[in-house]
Amino acid sequence: GESVGLHLPTLSVQEGDNSIINCAYSNSASDYFIWYKQESGKGPQFIIDIRSNMDKRQGQRVTVLLNKTVKHLSLQIAATQPGDSAVYFCAETGFGSGNTGKLIFGQGTTLQVKP
Amino acid sequence: GAGVSQSPRYKVAKRGQDVALRCDPISGHVSLFWYQQALGQGPEFLTYFQNEAQLDKSGLPSDRFFAERPEGSVSTLKIQRTQQEDSAVYLCASSLRGDKREKQFFGPGTRLTVL
Numbered sequence: 750g751e752s753v754g755l756h757l758p759t760l761s762v763q764e765g766d767n768s769i770i771n772c773a774y775s776n777s778a779s780d781y782f783i784w785y786k787q788e789s790g791k792g793p794q795f796i797i798d799i800r801s802n803m804d805k806r807q808g809q810r811v812t813v814l815l816n817k818t819v820k821h822l823s824l825q826i827a828a829t830q831p832g833d834s835a836v837y838f839c840a841e842t843g844f845g846s847g848n849t850g851k852l853i854f855g856q857g858t859t860l861q862v863k864p
Numbered sequence: 865g866a867g868v869s870q871s872p873r874y875k876v877a878k879r880g881q882d883v884a885l886r887c888d889p890i891s892g893h894v895s896l897f898w899y900q901q902a903l904g905q906g907p908e909f910l911t912y913f914q915n916e917a918q919l920d921k922s923g924l925p926s927d928r929f930f931a932e933r934p935e936g937s938v939s940t941l942k943i944q945r946t947q948q949e950d951s952a953v954y955l956c957a958s959s960l961r962g963d964k965r966e967k968q969f970f971g972p973g974t975r976l977t978v979l
Contacts, residue, residue, distance in 0.1 A: 781965035792868070792955055792970035793907065800965060838906050842964065849920040850964040851897060852957075854906030 761861045768826040770858045772839035777820060779841040783852065784813060784824045786835045793838060796824070826860075834862045866890065868971035870956050876977045877946045885941045885974045889958030896939050897968060898931055899955040907955050913939060914962050946978045 762768045774782065780801035785793035799806045799813045799822075806813050812825040822839050836859050840852040869888045877883050889896050895914055899907035900923075910929065912920040915936035924931070928947075933939040943950055953975050957968035 783967060785970075790972075792957075792972045795967045795969065798967055840906075849912045849914075850895065850959070850962070850966065850968075851909040851912055851920060851923070852899075852907070852968060854908070857906050 758856065759859045759861065761863060762829050764829060764831060764862050764864050766829055768824075768829045768833070768860060770824045770826075770837050770860065772822040772824075772855045772858075774820050774822055774839065774841045774855070775853065776841060777817070779853075781842050782813070782815060782822050783840045783842075784811075784822075785838045785840060785854075786833075787838065787857075788835045796837075829860075829862050831862045831864060834860055836860075868956055868958055868969055870954075870971040870974050872974060873972060874975050874977075876979065878979055879946060879948060881946050882942065882944045883946055883976065885943075885954050885976070887939045887941070887956030887971060889937065889939070889956065890960075890969055891937075893958035893960050893969075894962040895959040895966075895968075896933055897957045897959075898939070898941050899957065900925075901953040901955055901973070903952075910941070910954075943976075946976075948978050951976055951978045 783798040784796040787793045797808045797813050810827045814823045836857045838857045839855045842852050871886045897912050898910040901907040909923040911931045913933040928944045930942045953973040955973045957970045959966045959968045
């Protein structure tokens with residue numbers, strides 16, 4: 750399944766399938782990006798990050814792809830599990846001489862995993 | 865190991881009351897951030913500390929909001945004369961070195977409800 754975070758805020762996938770969550774970021778000068786997972790009643794949990802000098806980074810079952818040309822970020826989750834059900838946020842930072850590292854978050858995409 | 869902790873987890877205040885929200889960052893972390901998360905939205909930046917210095921308070925919505933971190937560890941976010949629009953989850957995050965391109969670790973948040 751595939752989702753554009755800002756326009757399709759809920760993604761429903763079958764357990765075992767791969768999930769792709771998309772995010773369009775706002776500032777072409779951003780040079781650091783993070784994906785967070787947030788479960789109900791909890792704070793955001795770090796998943797994976799990527800710097801702008803990379804196009805792809807892999808973690809355990811997750812891959813982040815960065816396309817700077819179109820300012821697009823995606824999170825791929827392999828073999829999606831029920832425990833992956835949550836809201837996923839992309840965040841950007843690193844732009845501007847006065848930047849202090851504050852994160853700018855996207856709207857978020859809800860991932861629902863059907864057993 | 866201990867993560868970021870926040871207290872109280874839930875706070876109900878009557879309109880006009882003052883509230884104080886506490887954040888205990890991960891021990892040794894230089895940077896501390898406060899974010900506000902409205903229902904169904906991504907977190908929004910409020911303020912940033914590097915050790916005890918408040919280097920960015922550009923996100924504080926009004927002069928009713930005040931934050932401090934006097935000894936460079938625990939931080940308190942104070943909201944004076946609370947209004948209904950202050951109802952939100954207040955998240956605290958910390959990062960190790962103060963690098964602008966560094967993952968932030970979030971606490972569970974304090975859910976503030978103003979009646």
